[in-house]
C-alpha cells in the first residue's frame with residue numbers, strides 16, 4: 346500500500362547509527378549535506394525524468410540528453426552552483442553525455458599537459474562551455490597500444506603550423522565520447538613529425554566544428570560510430586569517428602608542458618618522464634575507482650532490499666514464506682558484494698589521496714612515486730570495474746525473473762557500466778602494467794633498493810632473492826599467471842586500505858563494528874575464493890581454511906539483521922536508483938503491476954499486427970481443424 350514502509354521491520358533490526366554511517370559513506374558531513382541537497386534538487390525536477398530512456402528511439406534519446414545537459418547547465422548557472430555542486434548534479438542526473446568527457450577529460454588534459462599560457466587561453470572558454478571538448482586518442486586500429494597510434498602532426502616551419510592528418514583508414518579516431526555530434530574541439534593525440542623524424546605521440550588542441558553553425562571545418566570528417574550495447578544505456582553518448590585531411594593548426598596548439606617545439610622546429614623534451622603525456626588517463630582511472638563503488642552500491646542496494654521483500658518457499662503451517670535474504674546461498678552471493686562496495690569506497694578515497702600526492706610531488710619535480718601511482722590506478726581501475734560489472738550482473742540474478750525487467754533498473758545499470766572494463770584501458774592490458782611493475786620490483790630486490798608503499802611486502806620475498814631467477818624469464822609465456830599475481834596485489838591493497846580505515850576514529854554507535862564485519866567478509870570471501878592458492882602454497886592448512894569458512898558464515902549472520910540499514914546508508918533516492926525492486930518502501934508488487942500497464946505495448950488491447958499476421962494464422966488453423 347502507498348505510504349507503508351514494507352521494510353520497517355528490517356530497519357528496526359539495525360544495530361548501528363545509520364545516519365553516522367551515511368557520513369562515513371559520503372566521506373564527511375559536508376559531502377552528505379551537498380549530496381542530500383543536490384540529489385533532492387534533481388529528483389524533484391521532472392525535467393530530469395529518466396524512466397523513459399529504455400523506450401526512446403536513439404535520435405529522440407540523444408536529443409533528450411542534449412536537452413537535459415543544457416537544462417542542467419542552466420540550473421547550475423541560475424543557482425550559482427560551485428564546481429563541486431555542479432559535479433554532484435551531473436552525477437545525480439545519471440545520464441552519460443558529452444559533458445562527461447568535456448569536464449572529465451578535455452579540461453583535465455589541458456590542465457595536466459598544457460603550459461600556463463595555454464591554460465589561460467583555453468580553460469576559461471571550456472569552463473564557460475563556450476567551447477565543448479572531447480579526448481580523441483583511440484583510433485580504429487589502435488586503442489591499448491598508444492604508441493601505435495597513426496594520426497600524424499607534421500610541423501611546417503614555413504607557416505609555424507602543425508598539419509594534422511589521418512594517413513590510413515585505421516588512423517581514423519574512433520570511440521571518443523562527445524565527438525560524434527557535439528564537440529567543437531578535441532585534444533587529439535598524434536605522432537609528432539619534425540623534419541621527417543617521428544617524436545612519438547603528443548597531444549594537440551584541434552577545432553573540429555564551426556562555433557557559428559556547428560558544421561565540420563574544412564578537412565574534418567566527423568560522425569557517430571553507431572548504436573552500442575543495450576537500449577538507452579551508453580547510447581545517450583555520441584561516441585564518434587573523426588578523420589583529418591591535412592588540417593592546419595597553429596604551433597601553439599600542441600600541448601607543451603611535457604615537451605615543446607620551438608619556432609625553428611627544434612624538439613625539446615622537458616626533464617620530466619614522457620609518460621606524463623598519459624596523465625589524463627591516470628586521473629580518470631582514479632576517478633573510475635570511486636565511480637565503481639557508486640555503481641556497485643546501487644546494484645547491491647536494489648538486490649538487498651528486494652531480497653528482504655521477496656519470499657519463496659519455507660512456509661510453516663500456513664505462515665509467511667521465507668525471505669530469500671535468509672538463505673545462506675543468497676547471503677554468500679550478496680554480502681561479499683555489499684562488503685566490496687564499502688571496500689571500494691575506502692580504497693577510492695586512498696587512491697584520490699595518492700593521486701593528489703603524486704601531482705604535488707610533480708610540482709616539485711619529484712617523480713619517485715609516479716610508477717606506483719600508475720600501477721595503483723591501473724590495477725585498481727581494472728579490479729574494481731571487473732568486480733563491479735560482474736557484481737551488477739550477479740545482483741540482477743539475485744533478483745530472479747523480476748531482475749530482468751527494465752523497471753528493476755539493473756539491465757540498464759549493467760549496460761551503461763560494463764564498458765568501464767574496457768575504456769580508460771582494457772582491464773587485462775592494465776593488469777599487465779601492474780605485473781610489469783611487480784616484476785621490476787622483484788628484479789630490484791637485493792640491489793639495496795628496498796620496496797616501499799604498496800609493494801613494501803615484497804621486500805620480504807627472500808626466496809626470490811636467493812634463487813636470483815631470471816625475472817625477465819618469459820614474461821609473455823607467464824603473462825596469464827602474472828595477471829593473477831597482479832590481481833592479488835590489488836586485492837591486498839584494497840584489504841589493507843579497508844583495515845587502515847578501521848584504524849581511524851569512526852564515530853557513531855555500532856558503525857565501526859559493522860565495518861569490521863564487512864571488512865572480514867571482504868577478505869574472508871577472497872580467501873575462500875582463492876583457497877586453492879593458499880593451500881597449494883601451504884600458506885593455509887586445510888583446518889585453517891575450514892575455520893576461515895566458518896568465520897565467514899558467522900559474519901553473514903552478523904550482517905544479516907543490518908543489511909537493509911547498511912544499504913540505506915548509501916543514501917540513494919528512489920529517483921536515482923530508478924528501480925521498483927529497490928524502492929525505499931519495498932512496495933514492489935503493486936508498483937510492478939502498475940508499471941506493466943504503462944508499457945506502450947499495452948496502449949491497445951489488440952496489438953498492432955494482429956490483423957495482418959495473427960488472425961490469418963488462426964483462421965488457417967480453424968480451417969485445418971474442420972478438415
Ligand SMILES: CC/C=C\C/C=C\C/C=C\C/C=C\CCC(=O)SCCNC(=O)CCNC(=O)[C@H](O)C(C)(C)COP(=O)(O)OP(=O)(O)OC[C@H]1O[C@@H](n2cnc3c(N)ncnc32)[C@H](O)[C@@H]1OP(=O)(O)O
Nearest residue numbers: 445449488489490491492620623632633636719768769770
Ligand atoms: C565514469 C568515470 C568517472 C569519472 C571520469 C570522468 C570522465 C570520463 C568518463 C568516462 C570515461 C569514458 C571514456 C574513457 C575515455 C578513454 O577510454 S580515453 C583512452 C584510454 N586509453 C587507454 O587507457 C590506453 C591504454 N594503454 C596505455 O595506457 C598504454 O599504452 C600502456 C600503458 C598500456 C603502454 O604504454 P607504452 O607507452 O607502450 O608503455 P610501456 O612500454 O608499456 O611502458 C613504458 C613505461 O611507461 C610506464 N607507463 C606506462 N603508462 C604510464 C602512465 N599512465 N603513467 C606513468 N607511467 C606509465 C610503464 O610503467 C613503463 O615504465 P617502466 O619503468 O616499466 O619502463
Ligand SMILES: Cc1cc2nc3c(=O)[nH]c(=O)nc-3n(C[C@H](O)[C@H](O)[C@H](O)COP(=O)(O)OP(=O)(O)OC[C@H]3O[C@@H](n4cnc5c(N)ncnc54)[C@H](O)[C@@H]3O)c2cc1C
Nearest residue numbers: 480482483487488489520521522764767768769770771773
Ligand atoms: C564506451 C567507450 C567509451 C570510450 N571513450 C573513449 C574516449 O572518450 N576517448 C578515447 O580516446 N577512447 C575511448 N574509448 C576507447 C577505449 O579507451 C579503448 O577501447 C580501450 O583503451 C581498449 O583498447 P582497444 O579497443 O584497442 O582494445 P584491444 O587492446 O584491441 O583489446 C582487444 C583484446 O586484446 C587484448 N590485448 C591487447 N593488447 C594485449 C597485450 N599486450 N597482451 C595481452 N592481451 C592484449 C585485450 O586484453 C583484449 O582482450 C572508449 C571505449 C568505449 C567502449
